[in-house]
Amino acid sequence: MKRIILICTLAIFSVACAQNSKSEDKKALENLKGTYVDQQGVDWGQGTFGKREFTFENGKWSLKFTLAFDPQMKSQIFIFRTVGTYSVLDKSKFVNDAYNALFIEDKKFVTLKTNIPDVIQGFGFSSCDLTKDVEKDISQSGCSLWKSVAECSEDHDLLKLDADGKLYFGVRPPDNDMCSEDKRPKSLTPAVVKI
Template structure:
C-alpha cells in the first residue's frame, strides 16, 4: 500500500513539475527582450541567402529580413520589415519544446536593394512601384508574396528557446502564407542568437 501511495505521489509530482516547467517556458517566451539575429547569412536556396533580425520589447516585436546573393550579405536583393505584437499560445503537438505563437503584423515595409530588371521581375516586385533603397509601406497594398495587412495581419508560427538562449521559429512555406492556424509550421528553422 505504501509503495502504491509513493508511486502515485511521484506521478503527481512529476505532472505538476512538467506543468510548472511548461508555464515557466511560456512565460520566458512571453517576456522576450532584446535583439536576436542570424549569426551569418542562411542558405535560402537558388543562390540566395537570408538574414533575420528580430527585436522584442514588452510584448511587441519587429523583424527585418534581408535577402542577398551572397552569405556575407554584401549584395542584397531586398529588405522586408514588419512590426506588431505577439502572443505565446499552447505547446506544439508536433515540435518538442516549441510553443504555438501568434504574431500580429500591424505594418509591413519593403526596400528594393537591386536594380537588375530580371531580378526585380523574378521576385514579383515589378507591380509594387518600388524605388531602389527607398523603404515603402506595403501595409495597404501588399507586394509580391506579402499580403496587405487587411488580407493577412496574422502570422501563425512556432517559438522555441533552448537552454543556450538560442531562439527558433517555424520553417516558412514556399508561398510565405502562415495567415491561418492550419498553415502553422511543423518544423523549426536554424536558431537566431541574442546580441
C-alpha cells in the same frame, strides 16, 4: 503499500514539475526582450541567403529580414521589415518543446536593394513601384508574396526557446502564406541568438 504511496507521490511530483516547466517556458516566450539575429546568412535555397533580426519588448515585436545572393550579405536583393504585437498560445502538437504563436503585423515595409531587371521581375517587384534603397510602406498595397495588412495581418507561427537562450521560429512555406491557423509550420528554422 508504502511502496505504492511512494510511487504515486513521485509520479504526482514529476507531473507537477513538468507542468511548472511548461508554464515557465511559455512565460519566458511571452516576456522576450531584446534583439535576436542569425549569426550568419542562412541558405534559403536557389542561391539566396537570408538574415533575420527580431526585436522584442513589452509584447511587441519587429522583424528585419534581408535576402542576398551571398552568405556575407553583401549582394543584397531586398529588406523586408514588419512590426506589431505577438501572443504565445498552446504547445505545438507537432514540434517538441515549441509553442504555437500568433504574430500580428500592424505595418509592412520593403526596400529594394538591387537594380537587376530580371531579379526585380523574378521576385515579383515589378508592379510594386519600388525605388532602390528607399523603404516603402506596403501595409495597404501588399507587394509580391506579402499581402496587405487588410488581407493578412496574422502570422501563425511557432516559437521555441532552448536552454541556451536560442530562439527558434517555424519554417515558412514557399508561398510565404501563414495567414491562417492551417498554415502554421510543423518544423523549425535554425536558431537566432540574442545580441
